[in-house]
Amino acid sequence: MIRFLLGKLAYLIPTFIGITIVAFGFVRLLPGDPVLLLAGERGITPERHAELSAQLGFDRPIWVQYLEFVGNLFQGDFGLSITTKKPVLTEFLTLFPATIELGLVAVTLATLIGIPLGVFAAIKRGSWFDQISMGTALVGYSMPIFWWGLLLIILFSGILKWTPVSGRIDLLYFFPNGTGFMLYDALVSGQSGAFTSAVRHLILPSVVLATIPMAVIARQSRSAMLEVLGEDYVRTARAKGLSPFRVVSIHALRNALIPVVTTIGLQVGVVMAGAILTETIFSWPGIGKWMIDSISRRDYPSVQGGLLLMAGVVMMVNLIVDLLYGVINPRIRHS
Amino acid sequence: MKFAHLLAASSLAVMAAAGANAKTLVYCSEGSPEGFDPAPYTAGTTFDASGKTVYNRLVEFDRGTTNVVPGLAESYEVAADGLEYTFKLRPGVKFHTTSFFTPTRDLNADDVIFSFMRQGDPAHPWHQYVPGISYEYYAGMEMPTVIKEIRKVDDLTVKFVLTRPEAPFLANLAMSFASILSKEYADKLEAEGRMADMNNVPVGTGPFKFVAYQKDAVIRYQAHEDYWAGREKIDDLVFAITTDPAVRMQKLQAGECHIMSYPAPADIEALKADPNLQVMEQPGLNVAYLAYNTTIAPFDKPEVRRALNMAMNKQAIVDAVFQGTGQMAKNPIPPTMWSYNDAVEDVPFDPEGAKKLLEEAGVSGLSMEVWAMPVQRPYMPNARRTAELIQEDFSKVGVDVSIVSYEWGEYLKKSTEPGRQGAVILGWTGDNGDPDNFLAVLLGCAATGDGGANRAQWCNKEFDDLIQKAKVTSDPAERTRLYEEAQLVFKRENPWATLAHSTVFMPMSKKVSGYVMDPLGTHNFTGVDIAE
Numbered sequence: 011m012i013r014f015l016l017g018k019l020a021y022l023i024p025t026f027i028g029i030t031i032v033a034f035g036f037v038r039l040l041p042g043d044p045v046l047l048l049a050g051e052r053g054i055t056p057e058r059h060a061e062l063s064a065q066l067g068f069d070r071p072i073w074v075q076y077l078e079f080v081g082n083l084f085q086g087d088f089g090l091s092i093t094t095k096k097p098v099l100t101e102f103l104t105l106f107p108a109t110i111e112l113g114l115v116a117v118t119l120a121t122l123i124g125i126p127l128g129v130f131a132a133i134k135r136g137s138w139f140d141q142i143s144m145g146t147a148l149v150g151y152s153m154p155i156f157w158w159g160l161l162l163i164i165l166f167s168g169i170l171k172w173t174p175v176s177g178r179i180d181l182l183y184f185f186p187n188g189t190g191f192m193l194y195d196a197l198v199s200g201q202s203g204a205f206t207s208a209v210r211h212l213i214l215p216s217v218v219l220a221t222i223p224m225a226v227i228a229r230q231s232r233s234a235m236l237e238v239l240g241e242d243y244v245r246t247a248r249a250k251g252l253s254p255f256r257v258v259s260i261h262a263l264r265n266a267l268i269p270v271v272t273t274i275g276l277q278v279g280v281v282m283a284g285a286i287l288t289e290t291i292f293s294w295p296g297i298g299k300w301m302i303d304s305i306s307r308r309d310y311p312s313v314q315g316g317l318l319l320m321a322g323v324v325m326m327v328n329l330i331v332d333l334l335y336g337v338i339n340p341r342i343r344h345s
Numbered sequence: 346m347k348f349a350h351l352l353a354a355s356s357l358a359v360m361a362a363a364g365a366n367a368k369t370l371v372y373c374s375e376g377s378p379e380g381f382d383p384a385p386y387t388a389g390t391t392f393d394a395s396g397k398t399v400y401n402r403l404v405e406f407d408r409g410t411t412n413v414v415p416g417l418a419e420s421y422e423v424a425a426d427g428l429e430y431t432f433k434l435r436p437g438v439k440f441h442t443t444s445f446f447t448p449t450r451d452l453n454a455d456d457v458i459f460s461f462m463r464q465g466d467p468a469h470p471w472h473q474y475v476p477g478i479s480y481e482y483y484a485g486m487e488m489p490t491v492i493k494e495i496r497k498v499d500d501l502t503v504k505f506v507l508t509r510p511e512a513p514f515l516a517n518l519a520m521s522f523a524s525i526l527s528k529e530y531a532d533k534l535e536a537e538g539r540m541a542d543m544n545n546v547p548v549g550t551g552p553f554k555f556v557a558y559q560k561d562a563v564i565r566y567q568a569h570e571d572y573w574a575g576r577e578k579i580d581d582l583v584f585a586i587t588t589d590p591a592v593r594m595q596k597l598q599a600g601e602c603h604i605m606s607y608p609a610p611a612d613i614e615a616l617k618a619d620p621n622l623q624v625m626e627q628p629g630l631n632v633a634y635l636a637y638n639t640t641i642a643p644f645d646k647p648e649v650r651r652a653l654n655m656a657m658n659k660q661a662i663v664d665a666v667f668q669g670t671g672q673m674a675k676n677p678i679p680p681t682m683w684s685y686n687d688a689v690e691d692v693p694f695d696p697e698g699a700k701k702l703l704e705e706a707g708v709s710g711l712s713m714e715v716w717a718m719p720v721q722r723p724y725m726p727n728a729r730r731t732a733e734l735i736q737e738d739f740s741k742v743g744v745d746v747s748i749v750s751y752e753w754g755e756y757l758k759k760s761t762e763p764g765r766q767g768a769v770i771l772g773w774t775g776d777n778g779d780p781d782n783f784l785a786v787l788l789g790c791a792a793t794g795d796g797g798a799n800r801a802q803w804c805n806k807e808f809d810d811l812i813q814k815a816k817v818t819s820d821p822a823e824r825t826r827l828y829e830e831a832q833l834v835f836k837r838e839n840p841w842a843t844l845a846h847s848t849v850f851m852p853m854s855k856k857v858s859g860y861v862m863d864p865l866g867t868h869n870f871t872g873v874d875i876a877e
Contacts, residue, residue, distance in 0.1 A: 040752070041751070041754065042752045042753060043754055046755075046758050047753065047754050048387060048481060049387075050387060051757065051772070051798060052485055054796050055794075055797070056795055056796050058796070065477050065479060067477075090477060094380055094544075095385075095475040095477065095478060096545075105560060105561065163592065163595050164595065167595060175596045176595075176601075178562065181369075181371060181563065181583055186557055290589065291592060293562070295559065295560060295586075296561075299561055300560075303377070
């Protein structure tokens with residue numbers, strides 16, 4: 011197990027170096043620069059442009075900037091945002107709880123609905139339930155998130171008035187010393203109605219964010235289940251006279267879940283990407299919205315720091331999933 | 346961060362003590378402020394959240410106009426030669442008392458000098474209080490070359506000595522970058538090694554005091570109890586940051602906010618039709634234009650530029666692109682600005698006449714580029730569509746147009762290059778209501794060349810002499826006359842096709858009263874009330 015773990019960790023080093031290069035290079039490959047955007051229609055003379063670029067350190071050779079970026083990373087310094095002039099790490103940590111909360115709820119929702127949907131579709135293969143659920147999953151998978159989000163807002167918030175339009179909690183409630191995890195903060199605040207308000211605000215964004223992962227998990231669960239249901243040991247279990255419920259839940263499902271766990275892990279990356287759009291629509295103050303703002307302002311330190319931190323989180327989750335996979339599937343561990 | 350939270354916590358206790366009956370106005374704003382010190386920034390969103398709420402200036406724009414009126418200075422005197430401005434400060438002006446700062450003295454001359462010197466003096470300890478900070482408006486309004494010295498005459502009197510007469514100087518001082526900060530607060534932050542907090546937890550003299558900011562989500566303010574111009578009618582002001590205009594509209598309709606900024610033009614009708622809402626509107630202090638490069642043949646000939654302008658159906662552009670939310674422009678300054686010359690006759694829409702004029706100028710088979718910016722701006726909802734309409738119009742007079750676009754930053758840069766091919770769609774929103782802010786910035790000789798805002802590269806001596814003279818003339822009537830004449834020269838020479846002035850809309854709940862739209866485009870909540 012230790013060797014397995016070390017082997018996995020060894021992979022992280024080149025991945026990390028690769029990500030620093032991509033994160034650093036990506037935003038610089040985009041045309042435009044922050045100084046020009048700052049000047050706007052007014053224009054900026056070449057002299058003033060050079061002066062401001064020097065002040066921000068952009069006048070030095072690109073490799074010097076890169077080495078400095080990586081060097082500072084080892085001291086935990088992700089640089090200062092060009093726009094807000096605050097440390098990138100502080101900005102990230104302030105906004106990250108909102109994204110985690112939304113992402114966790116979305117992945118949980120996707121899993122709790124996706125797996126049963128896929129399993130039932132497999133058991134009832136070819137039935138109307140299978141056709142409808144898998145058809146719906148395909149539609150969900152192809153859904154443009156921005157359009158889907160707006161549609162839900164117009165229907166549930168605008169017309170039916172069941173849910174709030176956007177934000178994390180009613181403006182009445184305010185927890186300045188909170189953790190940033192609104193559900194938790196609302197719960198421990200003891201203020202009546204706060205928790206309900208936080209939950210109501212979470213419904214639409216988490217449904218929107220969960221849509222694609224839910225579709226993927228459902229389809230993966232169905233095909234994994236179908237495969238397992240055809241295995242000899244399932245036939246044996248049936249032949250032993252076990253009830254269909256026991257055959258499915260004990261013998262088939264546990265084995266079918268192994269590839270599904272990997273799929274769920276991979277969905278964390280999808281959720282991070284989806285968060286960018288979901289947070290923008292729902293004015294959700296997380297890192298997705300922050301990244302969009304930073305990219306449009308060509309805020310190099312925020313974009314490269316943010317990308318790196320997001321990539322780090324995805325890598326950690328994937329590592330945990332890999333380890334978990336090793337735990338639940340001994341063949342991997344021993345191979 | 347923790348500190349700011351702690352401070353905010355105690356402020357909240359005060360807010361809570363105000364009781365459940367507190368009048369709270371919720372404004373759905375379009376974005377997050379970059380910071381709370383207005384001087385280092387150029388975005389209107391930042392000024393709304395800091396300059397207009399937390400701070401005051403020596404002089405202010407009178408609500409709803411671009412007239413300059415006394416602010417923190419109760420009176421001012423301008424020397425006959427226009428080189429000295431003496432400001433008499435209002436006595437007894439209180440800074441905000443917050444959970445994180447308790448002022449021990451009222452506003453005085455030291456605060457004024459501090460607020461300007463930190464921007465103008467590179468050796469000032471606050472000049473770079475955050476690494477990489479710069480003062481773009483201070484530089485853009487030419488303050489470093491205009492201000493020679495700022496002198497404290499006594500505790501309540503400050504004298505600005507200028508290097509040259511500068512008629513727009515007073516209007517410049519009413520802009521957000523010229524906000525007056527508390528030197529006492531700055532000293533405290535410096536002593537505690539927390540200088541960066543000047544940009545995080547601001548203290549000013551303005552109508553609202555800062556309570557807390559949850560990044561990208563909510564900004565909370567409270568009415569300043571001791572405000573020198575009288576306490577506001579509302580108790581709490583909340584900015585609910587909502588970047589998408591469609592979502593802002595939904596929030597307004599659902600009653601989650603009382604007032605919103607920048608509705609999408611396509612939503613105006615629906616907003617007007619909502620029985621719970623009122624939609625205020627006003628012509629924006631802006632202009633959208635197409636700038637020819639007047640240094641490149643055949644656009645160096647005024648008759649060619651006139652011919653192209655004659656070929657352009659501007660009404661069709663206003664109808665299709667602005668969808669009724671704009672008006673055709675004939676002058677480079679908007680009609681709401683003083684000195685607008687209504688006697689100027691616009692170039693008529695006359696494709697046949699255009700063809701003839703082009704023939705006379707010896708131009709045939711002309712191919713040109715029209716640049717369309719890639720972003721939506723308050724003065725131009727859809728540059729691409731505008732360029733397509735121009736392409737269609739020009740093709741009817743035998744001019745072949747190819748449409749070009751670049752990423753926004755590149756567009757801004759490339760469009761200033763002197764050797765640029767083609768005509769550029771761009772526009773401008775006024776900073777201070779002074780015609781100089783349009784005519785000199787966009788059409789003056791000093792603004793030509795690489796990096797300048799004169800995208801037509803148009804340097805006309807007659808025009809430039811008029812605006813230069815107007816800039817150093819203090820008599821408003823004389824300035825008006827000079828600018829009116831300059832507009833005639835502009836129309837004769839046609840360095841641009843003046844396209845349109847857009848209309849600005851402000852939808853709000855019918856419960857809101859007393860809101861006055863600012864022609865300069867900021868959002869100002871002084872004097873606003875809300876029915877229970």
